Amino acid sequence: MQHGKYRFIVGFLALPLIIYAIFVISPFIQAFQISLTDWSGLTGSSKFIGMDNFERLWESDDFWNALRHNVYMLALVPVITLGLGLFFAFMLNVGGKSKKNEVVTGVTGSKVYKFVFFFPQVISITIVAVIWFNIYNPDPNDGMLNSLLGAIGLDGLQNAWLGEKSLALWCISAVMVWGHVGFYVVLFSAAMASIPRDIYEAALLDGANRFHTFFKITLPLLWDTVQTGWVYMGIIALDAFALVQIMSVNMGGPDGATDVMPLRLYQTAFRDSQFGYASAMGIAMLIVTMTFALLTMRFARRERIEY
Amino acid sequence: MGSTSAHNNGGLGRRDVIKRSAALGLITVPTMGFLSACATSGGGDDNDKKTETPKGETSAENPLGVKNGAALEAFIFKGGLGDQYAKDAEADYKTKYKADVKHTGTQQVGPKLTPRFAGGNPPDVIDNSGADHLDMNKLSSQGQLQDLKALLDAPSMDDPAKKIRDVIHPSTLDKGMHGDKFDVLYYAFTIYGTWYSQKLLDAKGWTYPKTLDEMVTLCGEIKKAGIAPWTYAGKFPYYVHFNLFAQIAKIGGIEPWIAIDNLEPKAWTSNDAVKQVVEHYEELAAKKYFLEGSQGLTHIQSQTAWTRNKAVFIPNGSWVENEAAPTTPKDFGMAVGALFDGTGDKMPTGTLRGEPSEPYIVSAKGKNPTGGMELLRIMLSKKHAQNFATKVKSLTCVQDATEGMTLSPGLASASKAVKAAGPNLISLQLQEWYPALTDEKIGGLTGQLLTGDLKAADWIKKTQAEADKVAKDSSVAKFKRTS
Numbered sequence: 001m002q003h004g005k006y007r008f009i010v011g012f013l014a015l016p017l018i019i020y021a022i023f024v025i026s027p028f029i030q031a032f033q034i035s036l037t038d039w040s041g042l043t044g045s046s047k048f049i050g051m052d053n054f055e056r057l058w059e060s061d062d063f064w065n066a067l068r069h070n071v072y073m074l075a076l077v078p079v080i081t082l083g084l085g086l087f088f089a090f091m092l093n094v095g096g097k098s099k100k101n102e103v104v105t106g107v108t109g110s111k112v113y114k115f116v117f118f119f120p121q122v123i124s125i126t127i128v129a130v131i132w133f134n135i136y137n138p139d140p141n142d143g144m145l146n147s148l149l150g151a152i153g154l155d156g157l158q159n160a161w162l163g164e165k166s167l168a169l170w171c172i173s174a175v176m177v178w179g180h181v182g183f184y185v186v187l188f189s190a191a192m193a194s195i196p197r198d199i200y201e202a203a204l205l206d207g208a209n210r211f212h213t214f215f216k217i218t219l220p221l222l223w224d225t226v227q228t229g230w231v232y233m234g235i236i237a238l239d240a241f242a243l244v245q246i247m248s249v250n251m252g253g254p255d256g257a258t259d260v261m262p263l264r265l266y267q268t269a270f271r272d273s274q275f276g277y278a279s280a281m282g283i284a285m286l287i288v289t290m291t292f293a294l295l296t297m298r299f300a301r302r303e304r305i306e307y
Numbered sequence: 308m309g310s311t312s313a314h315n316n317g318g319l320g321r322r323d324v325i326k327r328s329a330a331l332g333l334i335t336v337p338t339m340g341f342l343s344a345c346a347t348s349g350g351g352d353d354n355d356k357k358t359e360t361p362k363g364e365t366s367a368e369n370p371l372g373v374k375n376g377a378a379l380e381a382f383i384f385k386g387g388l389g390d391q392y393a394k395d396a397e398a399d400y401k402t403k404y405k406a407d408v409k410h411t412g413t414q415q416v417g418p419k420l421t422p423r424f425a426g427g428n429p430p431d432v433i434d435n436s437g438a439d440h441l442d443m444n445k446l447s448s449q450g451q452l453q454d455l456k457a458l459l460d461a462p463s464m465d466d467p468a469k470k471i472r473d474v475i476h477p478s479t480l481d482k483g484m485h486g487d488k489f490d491v492l493y494y495a496f497t498i499y500g501t502w503y504s505q506k507l508l509d510a511k512g513w514t515y516p517k518t519l520d521e522m523v524t525l526c527g528e529i530k531k532a533g534i535a536p537w538t539y540a541g542k543f544p545y546y547v548h549f550n551l552f553a554q555i556a557k558i559g560g561i562e563p564w565i566a567i568d569n570l571e572p573k574a575w576t577s578n579d580a581v582k583q584v585v586e587h588y589e590e591l592a593a594k595k596y597f598l599e600g601s602q603g604l605t606h607i608q609s610q611t612a613w614t615r616n617k618a619v620f621i622p623n624g625s626w627v628e629n630e631a632a633p634t635t636p637k638d639f640g641m642a643v644g645a646l647f648d649g650t651g652d653k654m655p656t657g658t659l660r661g662e663p664s665e666p667y668i669v670s671a672k673g674k675n676p677t678g679g680m681e682l683l684r685i686m687l688s689k690k691h692a693q694n695f696a697t698k699v700k701s702l703t704c705v706q707d708a709t710e711g712m713t714l715s716p717g718l719a720s721a722s723k724a725v726k727a728a729g730p731n732l733i734s735l736q737l738q739e740w741y742p743a744l745t746d747e748k749i750g751g752l753t754g755q756l757l758t759g760d761l762k763a764a765d766w767i768k769k770t771q772a773e774a775d776k777v778a779k780d781s782s783v784a785k786f787k788r789t790s
Contacts, residue, residue, distance in 0.1 A: 138600025163603030
């Protein structure tokens with residue numbers, strides 16, 4: 001009976017592996033190949049030019065500028081998103097006052113909040129970007145944010161938002177946080193639900209407050225989930241293409257203040273018709289993303305607590 | 308459960324399965340080698356491919372020899388002008404040749420068609436317009452564009468005695484050339500300038516200024532009246548260039564501008580008109596003559612602010628009348644003014660920037676290039692030129708096609724301005740040739756200039772530096788113009 005096993009397993013694995021190879025691995029390999037050519041993307045012919053594209057990339061101020069913005073977002077967006085996600089999830093699940101029957105509960109109305117938080121996740125990113133673009137409309141009457149500020153007497157804070165060089169990147173980052181917090185609230189809520197209630201009860205009996213229970217119990221027991229979320233959110237911050245492409249002034253402006261790597265890649269490929277150079281950018285992005293993921297996995301590793 | 312452990316029964320353990328499937332994956336990768344060649348070499352021998360063009364009999368009615376029943380595919384940019392006017396022409400083609408016409412209206416001509424050109428099956432007719440258009444210089448140099456000489460020499464639909472080349476505007480003939488090949492037909496004729504509401508000016512007793520200095524004075528009065536003198540599409544700063552660049556050419560003369568188009572060294576810094584014009588914009592910014600928040604507005608938002616009389620002037624092109632129609636009040640009296648006089652002008656008062664626009668191309672390697680040219684011939688008939696003027700309130704390259712028609716206010720004003728300008732029409736190439744330079748780089752600088760964050764002197768210095776960078780970049784195809 002044993003000898004049939006290989007055939008059995010190969011039979012099951014072959015199809016998914018072939019599909020994976022065609023649609024995932026082969027484009028990767030092609031990107032490497034194309035990045036060594038001067039392919040315009042418009043005709044079938046191209047010339048092999050070695051590492052020229054990578055040399056150009058290394059010396060390109062524009063690309064470093066774009067990369068820098070991705071790194072800024074990478075440094076801030078995941079911290080804020082996960083921080084808010086953890087905070088809200090904690091409040092929704094264990095942050096409430098104790099009631100008669102249950103010691104550990106969420107704040108009042110937590111079910112409604114959960115729905116509200118998750119809602120942005122349901123909307124496509126394009127729609128989110130268009131909505132927020134209109135919220136940031138600088139017109140003091142038509143722009144939602146500006147007219148709101150005007151209505152509550154904070155005219156001084158009215159701004160051109162996306163048109164303001166020092167603010168534009170953070171305006172877009174704020175949308176990124178807004179759009180993703182809900183997902184982490186739900187993710188962390190699910191993870192928290194699996195933490196045994198008696199641990200909390202014991203801590204509360206010993207006189208721990210919410211602050212203590214969060215940092216001494218919840219966070220350590222959720223560490224694996226947080227780490228995964230971190231990598232996922234980091235990759236989103238390294239992308240940011242859709243939001244920047246739709247929302248930013250002059251495609252990555254004003255004056256390059258919101259440019260990000262994927263937008264640069266898109267412009268190089270489709271505006272400038274330099275697919276070879278754009279592929280080199282894609283590979284640079286792959287390297288940056290992989291480095292980030294590996295570093296996070298390596299340095300965020302902690303001993304797993306069994307419970 | 309026993310089979311998960313390899314120790315006792317000598318079977319296949321969980322680890323082995325993983326190891327072996329990984330190995331299988333590695334074997335699969337090299338077999339993809341032949342596949343990996345497909346993206347770049349799929350149409351590799353395209354250059355030698357002779358497309359079998361369906362050819363019909365030529366006749367007086369059918370001078371190009373279109374084959375009856377041969378299908379046609381049209382890809383039309385659907386922006387400010389919509390695509391109904393093209394559909395109307397396609398309908399005529401359909402009835403005349405009893406053929407299917409596949410129509411696609413899109414704003415993303417470039418991203419959608421790049422793979423089709425690379426794959427060797429492009430559509431026959433393309434209106435290659437909008438922000439995401441195909442790089443026509445690359446297409447032309449790679450032999451993808453049909454030579455339209457046959458079209459130019461064909462008789463026009465209205466008068467068999469006249470060739471197409473005789474009925475279209477001479478600047479359309481110039482602009483459509485790549486080297487000595489005419490392969491782009493700019494169907495529309497766009498008038499750029501300073502747009503305003505005649506009604507608002509009349510009501511306030513203001514007159515459209517003749518000189519840059521008068522403009523500054525009038526802006527002061529307008530601001531006192533509680534209206535913003537100017538607005539602009541900050542999200543697309545190149546809208547400002549429509550006026551800014553043309554104003555430089557008007558004052559400095561076309562010769563020094565050609566040096567700028569040709570990316571010659573010191574072309575920006577050595578031209579005094581550049582200084583004059585950019586300092587004018589610096590002054591407008593310093594005196595806060597731009598509607599607050601304009602730097603974050605889209606073209607639609609800025610046009611809406613303008614049609615609501617929140618601002619008096621807007622730099623724009625003649626498509627604005629059609630695009631802003633939904634928010635334009637009935638008695639708005641849309642009008643366009645010519646470029647302003649500075650000091651020591653090389654070109655006379657009334658000089659205007661008028662550009663052939665809406666570039667139509669026919670794919671040389673498409674299935675029916677003859678049919679593509681015939682569709683353009685139909686569009687160049689008086690009937691369709693007038694249809695275009697009525698439907699989208701814009702001019703075509705067909706000369707005098709709108710004579711005797713009642714035109715909408717903006718279009719009437721634009722054709723009046725063209726008449727007044729006579730031979731003094733300015734045509735600029737810089738944005739067409741080097742969009743990355745004008746829109747992204749100079750556009751970024753202009754955005755800063757108009758918010759007052761950049762001084763005129765720095766704008767000129769940095770613009771020159773960016774132009775020099777492009778001039779040195781061997782990966783950007785270069786062009787030269789002599790007139």
